[in-house]
Amino acid sequence: MARKTKAEAAATREALLNAAEEVFFEKGVARTSLEQIARHAGLTRGAVYWHFKNKADLFMALVERVRMPFESLVEEVNNADTDISPLEAIRLACHAGLNHLEQPSRQRILSILLHRCEFFSDINPIEMQEKFGEECLDGMLAVFQLAHDQGLLREGLSAELAARLMQSTLGGLFHDWLRTPEAFSIRERGGEMIDTLIYLMQR
Secondary structure, three states, X not given: OHHHHHHHHHHHHHHHHHHHHHHHHHHOOOOOOHHHHHHHHOOOHHHHHHHOOOHXXXXXXXXXXXXXXXXXXXXXXXXXXXXXXXXXXXXXXHHHHHHHHOOHHHHHHHHXXXXXXXXXXXXXXXXXXXXXXXXXXXXXXHHHHHHHHOOOEOOOOOHHHHHHHHHHHHHHHHHHHHHOOOOOOHHHHHHHHHHHHHHHHEO
16 A cells, blocks of 8 residues: 555656646746646645645756766666777767657756746756756766877867867757757757767867
8 A cells, every 4th residue: 555655656746747847838937836737737736745845846856857967878888888988988978868858858848947947936047057067067078088098089189178079069959959949850960960079089
């Protein structure tokens, strides 16, 4: 019985996050109330407060759905092929990240964070974007440093500059795509850009 109750609680939490994703995307975060989210999920406001302290807490839980620490992506690649070079690990990890982003739910959540979230309560969207950017940069830097130490980067290219070049490329790609996602496939265009950049970076 306890197990069923735990499963039901998890299902309720997911239903609330799904509803928040849809209503935030439609109305924006600041203009959405917890009452609207609960109603959209077919639940009560009490159910929202059972799982989340406030709207900021719910929003943070929603954004966690799209967080893809670069270290985890590289680890997945390395687990699949232990003989892979650092540059190939970066390339494949970036491709994996782009594949994730083409899922409609991830696209909506990123769009909410970048374009439909104003400053409110305890949420600073700019600060959150910077935090995710720093995490991504740190993860890439560690792998690019391995590539540098193994003599894989072209002469004169530091690990830090390589990581910043990749981060800037990905950041610009995300913003262009989220403005008009129907204009191109981020997986296809992004994959081509990543492959080209890695090619230009290597010795």
